[in-house]
Amino acid sequence: MQEKLSRRDLLKATVGATVAASVLSTGTRHIAKAFAQSASSGTYYWVAHVGPGDPYWAVVQRGVQAAGKALGVKAVFEGPSGYSPPKQADMVNAAISAKAAGIVTTSADPAVIRGPLQRAAQAGIPTIFSDTPPPKDFAATFANGTPIAFVGVDVRIAAARASAKLVPLLQKGAEVVVVNHEPGNRVLEIKTSGYIEGITSLDPKVDKLVIGEETTKAVEIIRAYLQKNPNTKAIFTLGALGTHAAVKLLDEMKASNDKIRVVGSDIDDVTLDAIKRGRVVSAIDLQQLGFGFLPIALLYLYNNYALDPNDHIGAGGTVDAKNVDFITKLAKQGFR
């Protein structure tokens, strides 16, 4: 068996590898260049614990882009494709290495994000928390002035407000279920606590149900749950996915609006339509466009005019029958 290679073979292999590298290089360069007009300086980063594939975060991204355009700076939204605080921390570290002008981030897992934020402070990069504040025991462990502010809403309070609208509609001791599409997400667990807090006066029997991230499966899981627990009077959802599943199922069951009440979270077409029809009683409207826009604007003012923001800039509310038409109009414009 002959095992020798000729110069020609080696040349072919080398040329092939070089051409492949060049193609990859050129493609990469063109694509990356399109997104990196001024990445080397003055870029503001908004780094979430999950990516813009989720409609909620897509609106945040829109707020970031609007802020960048309004202020004439480069502002980018980053986030891992699935829920991952460790990857979020890695991205914040990468933004520090890229000499960011400012970084906005969430505290989905405060222990994970604390180190990168302290590193940002040491590098002289201002940071802002957004979305949900860290718990008090963790907040105390952040270095003084890092982050410089929090822009967002306490989802526990927002959830309590939304679920409180059920109090006049349910009887004492009512059986309710909270459906969770993303178990392990701290923010959703806080939201669950808020829902329960809002109806404490009813002394309800609360159950939790994991439904997964696939709508069809979620519908069937809730259906099976309701068959097993026919006295369930309310379903609380923790995101648009859960609301879609609950609304779809109740529509299929042709259940009357007062048989099983739904309280949802996050705003989209399906949720708004369901509120109009009375299928959903209320939904948390976190007004996340502001979470995207305001922190970038505040960092810009901090960097250019030394304006220190207040510690906590709130946002967020509830959508119900009273304001659903106005919110629907805003949603059509992409502001919800």
Next chain:
Amino acid sequence: MKADTPRVGRSAPFADSFPSALTPLLGRLILHRRRELGAVIAIAVTYSVFTYLNPAFLTWATFGGILTIAAEIGTITIGEGVLMVSGEFDLSVGSNFTFSAIVLGLLLKAAVPAALSVITVLGMAGLIGLLNGLITLRTRIPSFITTLGTLFFWNGMALWVTGGWPISFIAPLPVLNVLGNSTPSPASSLHVSAAWWGVVAVIFWIILEKTRYGNWVYGTGGKTEAARAIGVPVDTVKLINFTLCGLLAGLAGALQLGRMMSISPVRSGLELEAIASAVVGGVSLFGGMGTVLGMVLGTIALASIEVGLVAAGAPSFWYTAFVGCVIIVIVVINTQLDQLIFTRRS
């Protein structure tokens, strides 16, 4: 079997026959290290492009960050890669990683001595891998199916044990500092976890390249029946590799708990990243080929892309798209090189 048993399916089995007069450095590199070539190209391209877009990318600080990101996934990749070389897969490494870190966190919170906690968790992670191996080899079902099942099982266990909440530490414990939280300086993004990864890489490089067992691993994955015929204990090799793969997944979980001081029970999805890193590093999906050096380079290549995209200010969802392209390009390069050399041999 002796230590000098002829290697079956190693990456450069016929380099010795290549005429030295015709072997300039590049030629020898292609022959000896062609499986790692793709990862080297990916790293070179990544560094060229992203340094052009943002000069801050080409700094020691950024490279430290890349090594830190690569450490945990790289540790899993070595276990997964060695198992792949022996012809099997483990899709449960991501769940093993998470569950092991959670158990370690719970033991530490329960004030169990640090060394005992770490040893217990590594032992448990190894047993999870061993269980995968036993089910696969005893029932003769594909490891893909076995470990797909255990992926979901251990993910469910992680959620059940924690009730959905992360296990976090407000104040760093010494053991967490040793595992992953220590840095050369407060501002450094390089963590000690990268050193642990280096230690693992050296140990497994020695095992694969310098021992009779390494020979057996290549034989088991490359030409299984031939290896069995010359006395290689194929099933034992696979069982050991399943165990080592599980152990390294558990170690990676411990490193991340140390670095982040927190672990979430949410499914990490690291199994596919580990397989992608191994493939980019030249490990064959069909077994018998791959090196620890390639696994290390493959992991660094993907971590560099991840950091580079952020440094360039590109939206992060490009990462998965880039990784997809890189995998295809590199596998094409590897296949073409293999084919070219195979044609010449025959």
